Amino acid sequence: MARKKLETLTEQMFYVLLALRQERHGYGIMQAITALTKGRVNIGAGTLYALLERFxxxxxxxxxxxxxxxxxxxxxPEGDRTLREEYRRIRQQAADMEAVLREEEGT
Structure with a gap:
């Protein structure tokens, strides 16, 4: 079965879309992501501009x-829908992990 385009997002894709809930330019996007993730996620200019072109x-x-x-x-609006779907997918993954851990711990 062929995978739909952008069915799942990479972490970098997710944060670029999240940063663009507000209007920003390239460098502003990189700064927003670094600030939001407290430096955990950094996106290089080449990666960012390739993602912007794709998006x-x-x-x-x-x-x-x-x-x-x-x-x-x-x-x-389509970008917001994609971002929200990815958020739901991530939350479901976390819920599945929590269920497994609870089962393993017998609680």
């Missing part, structure tokens, strides 16, 4: 403006 092509984000050579992007 724009998939209509998950939209270019909102260009100012002083900076391109600003924001999440689209």
């Amino acid at each position: 724009e092509g998939e209509k998950l984000i939209v270019l909102t403006r260009v100012e002083d050579k900076r391109k600003y992007y924001q999440l689209t």
Whole structure:
């Protein structure tokens, strides 16, 4: 069975979309991710711009403006839907793990 495009997101993909719930330019996205994750997740410029191009092509984000050579992007409704689906998937994984741990501990 063929996998749907962006059925699951990598951690970096997830955080780029999460950062774009607010309009930001590339460097602002990297700063927001670093701040949100307290430095646990860092995205290099090459990776970021490849993801932005892909997300724009998939209509998950939209270019909102260009100012002083900076391109600003924001999440689209489709991007928000994708982000929320991934959040639900992650929560379900965590719930499954908790169930297994409870069963192993006999509680």
